[in-house]
Amino acid sequence: MGLLSDPNRRRALTNLLTRLNTPLCVVCYLAGVAWFMGLAFEPFTLRTYMSENAMGSTMVEEKFGSGERALATGREFAAHKKKADGMPVEWLVKAMQSKGLEVFTQSFSRTLPFPDENKERYMVRGTNVYGILRAPRGPRTEALVLSAPCSPGNSNNQAVGLLLGLAQYFRGQIYWAKDIIFLVNEHDLIGMQAWLEGYHHTNTTGMSWTPLHGRAGSIQSALSLELSSDVITSLDLVLEGLNGQLPNLDLANLFYAFCQKIGVLCTIQGKLQRNDWDSTSGYNNAVQTMLLMVLKQASGRSWGDHGLFLRYHIEAATIRGVNSFRQYKTDATTVGKLLEGMYRKLNNLLERLHQSYFFYLLPSLSRFVSIGYYMPAFGLLALILLLRVSANTGGSLGLVGRWRLSADLHKSKCKAADFLNAQRIQLTQAFWANGI
Numbered sequence: 006m007g008l009l010s011d012p013n014r015r016r017a018l019t020n021l022l023t024r025l026n027t028p029l030c031v032v033c034y035l036a037g038v039a040w041f042m043g044l045a046f047e048p049f050t051l052r053t054y055m056s057e058n059a060m061g062s063t064m065v066e067e068k069f070g071s072g073e074r075a076l077a078t079g080r081e082f083a084a085h086k087k088k089a090d091g092m093p094v095e096w097l098v099k100a101m102q103s104k105g106l107e108v109f110t111q112s113f114s115r116t117l118p119f120p121d122e123n124k125e126r127y128m129v130r131g132t133n134v135y136g137i138l139r140a141p142r143g144p145r146t147e148a149l150v151l152s153a154p155c156s157p158g159n160s161n162n163q164a165v166g167l168l169l170g171l172a173q174y175f176r177g178q179i180y181w182a183k184d185i186i187f188l189v190n191e192h193d194l195i196g197m198q199a200w201l202e203g204y205h206h207t208n209t210t211g212m213s214w215t216p217l218h219g220r221a222g223s224i225q226s227a228l229s230l231e232l233s234s235d236v237i238t239s240l241d242l243v244l245e246g247l248n249g250q251l252p253n254l255d256l257a258n259l260f261y262a263f264c265q266k267i268g269v270l271c272t273i274q275g276k277l278q279r280n281d282w283d284s285t286s287g288y289n290n291a292v293q294t295m296l297l298m299v300l301k302q303a304s305g306r307s308w309g310d311h312g313l314f315l316r317y318h319i320e321a322a323t324i325r326g327v328n329s330f331r332q333y334k335t336d337a338t339t340v341g342k343l344l345e346g347m348y349r350k351l352n353n354l355l356e357r358l359h360q361s362y363f364f365y366l367l368p369s370l371s372r373f374v375s376i377g378y379y380m381p382a383f384g385l386l387a388l389i390l391l392l393r394v395s396a397n398t399g400g401s402l403g404l405v406g407r408w409r410l411s412a413d414l415h416k417s418k419c420k421a422a423d424f425l426n427a428q429r430i431q432l433t434q435a436f437w438a439n440g441i
Contacts, residue, residue, distance in 0.1 A: 019395075026396040030389045037385035044379055045291040047282040050372040053258050056360035059353040060259055067267070069345045071170045072338030076235050079166020083159060092155045092191045097134045100169055105176040106136030106187065113199035113214035131191035133200045137221050138175055143182035149351055150227035150321075151344070152188040152197070154310055163232040163326075165189055167337055171344060183352050184221035190310065197310045205317055226256065226351050226358065227321035228344070229310040236334050237326035239270035239277070240343070242370065244322055246312030249302035252320040253358035254365055254373060260322065261370040263346045269335050272327070273370050274298060291368035298366055320358045 022029070043049055055061045078100070085093035094110060101108040111133040119127075139145060151171065153164040172187045190196035199214040204224075242260050244251050257273075264271035271278065274297040281287040301308055309323030326340065364376035 023396055026392055030392050033385045033388050037382045040382035040385065041379065042292060044374045045288055045295055045368050049378060050368060050374055053261065053371055053373055055255060055258050057255050057354065057358060059355060060255060060350040065346065065349060067342035067345045069174050069341040070338055071174060072336050072341055075167045075170030075341065076163060076337050078169050079163045082165050083162040092132055094132050094134055097189060101134065101136035101172065101187065104169060104173045106138055106172060107219055108134065108136045109217060109219035110134050111200060111203055111215055111217055113196065113212060115195050115212045129192055129195055131196050133188065133190045133196050135186055135188040136172060137219055138172065138185040140181045140184050141179055145184055146222040148184040148186055148221035148224050149348060150186045150188060150224055152190060152227065152229045152310060154193045155189050155191045156193065160233065161231055163235055163337065164230040167232065167341055168230060171341055181352055183225065186221055194307060194310060194313065197313050201313055201317060224319045225354060227311060227314045227319055229321065229323040231323060232326040234328040236328065236336055238329045238331040238333055238335065239272050239327050240264065241272045241275055241325045241327050242322060243309045243325055245301040245308045246315040247307045248305050250315040251363060251365065252315060252322055253363060254361040255358050256320050256322055257370065259347055259350055263343050267339060267343050269339060269343060270333055271370055273367055278369050278371060295366050295368045
């Protein structure tokens, strides 16, 4: 405190910071970048682990075996979508009802904030279709969501078919303690936002939508499914939501655990898991994966329909099937078993996911970097801004001194005003006493 209270020492420190401002900024920048790049080394990362005891074991056998039937349903959905030139609402309602679900629809419209080619405001209209599987062994106060967007063209038809296949299979099981909502949303993020606003009775975007006539319990977790073809080579996990939000790390750990159990190639940021962390190629792969995650978070946009769930404190992720040129192939039955296992574990939860991390970076699905490790790098980079501000204002301590001087001047002015008011009152009383 003596350094700050002594004017001479404060002035000397201010001059020192001003004179060495540029070298200090360079040192902070290099140290911050070096710290961040060092996070990809194995000693600075932690091995992922399951924090929720209810999801710790994956010993239950998955029995879903209707993958081919689900793909046939997807082809039928594609034919009706092409015929209707959009979401085949009537066919989808009948298909969900035939699976034993309580089916409801929601219409919505949204005026986009930019003009179309004709310089007119463009109106988007669509319909969401969802079915609810009521829990036979629970109070029906909690729910899980499995969604598949109805994308234009021939994309994601397989995901809708698999969603309907899982709905039929789940309907025959008796161990569900939570309601399960099967949602097919139109126009991707717009339709998902309309459904979430209707479900939670909020309207933060000014979108027009019809109220939901069917509701389940409080949504605990959600998965969005996207498949590009009948046969895939790997499953990519997408976590980044709006404004860089991330789901609880246990959701990513659950996905990775079942991929390891069933034998499915899994990726994050489109990159496969590597075991040669000590090699140069392994380090480069980890750095690229981590940088891609940081850039996606910095963009602020949602990289999947799951990102809108995170705004409502619902842990969600997007599972995206990728068909590349790899020789390893995975069919719809295997993907269905993976989803069955994940939902059975989420069904066991007694409370929301909260025990694991919400702020993390993933150089791979088997290792993570916690907030305590990467925040020093961010702090060093943020310190550069403070140093530059102090240089432009003649030193941060000098600026504090000027603030104190301004406060002292303000107090002096207040005291002077009080003195003048007292003198005015005394003069007035003297005039009245003398009869003036």
